[in-house]
Amino acid sequence: MTLFISFLTIIAQILVVILLWVYITDERRIAGFVEKYAALLAFLAGLSAILGSLYFSNVLNYIPCSLCWYQRYFMFPAVLILGIAAWKNYYVKNIVMALTAFGGAIAIYQNYGLIFNLSALPCSAAAVSCAKIYFVDFGYINIPIMALTAWFLIGALMLFQKKV
Numbered sequence: 001m002t003l004f005i006s007f008l009t010i011i012a013q014i015l016v017v018i019l020l021w022v023y024i025t026d027e028r029r030i031a032g033f034v035e036k037y038a039a040l041l042a043f044l045a046g047l048s049a050i051l052g053s054l055y056f057s058n059v060l061n062y063i064p065c066s067l068c069w070y071q072r073y074f075m076f077p078a079v080l081i082l083g084i085a086a087w088k089n090y091y092v093k094n095i096v097m098a099l100t101a102f103g104g105a106i107a108i109y110q111n112y113g114l115i116f117n118l119s120a121l122p123c124s125a126a127a128v129s130c131a132k133i134y135f136v137d138f139g140y141i142n143i144p145i146m147a148l149t150a151w152f153l154i155g156a157l158m159l160f161q162k163k164v
Helices: 002-025 028-059 066-088 093-115 143-158
Strands: none
Touching: 002 028, 002 143, 028 066, 028 143, 066 093, 066 143, 093 143
16 A cells, blocks of 8 residues: 555656646646646645545554654645635635645655754654654655655645636
8 A cells, every 4th residue: 555655646746747837837728727626636635645644644553753743733724724625616825835835844854854864853752753764665755755745736736726
């Protein structure tokens, strides 16, 4: 199952690149579709991230570190807000981008600490170290990379949301 989720992460990373290209080049055929369904697509991306994190912690018994919990604190309300926005067609770009900025900053910090400077991670004295890697798929995908990808995908989708 982790390999499947890792594969979905690669697909999400490809989507982030495509979405940024569409946003920069203003490719109208694709941009129009994404604008129309931005909240729904971001909701599905965030819901997938939540379900993945709950699978890792509740099924595989991977204990989340402090930084993972902080990211969840921002992801849970973002998904709730996006779900309501998709259902009621509300404009939520600003608030979701704020949640994405904070959650994404934590994800960037955690990945920086894992890649370059393990001593920068603050939770080595916590119940589980933020430097603990439970698995690595495709040579680079682990839980912190999955979280970072989810934040980037939600942020890229929110770039397209327009006021109704």
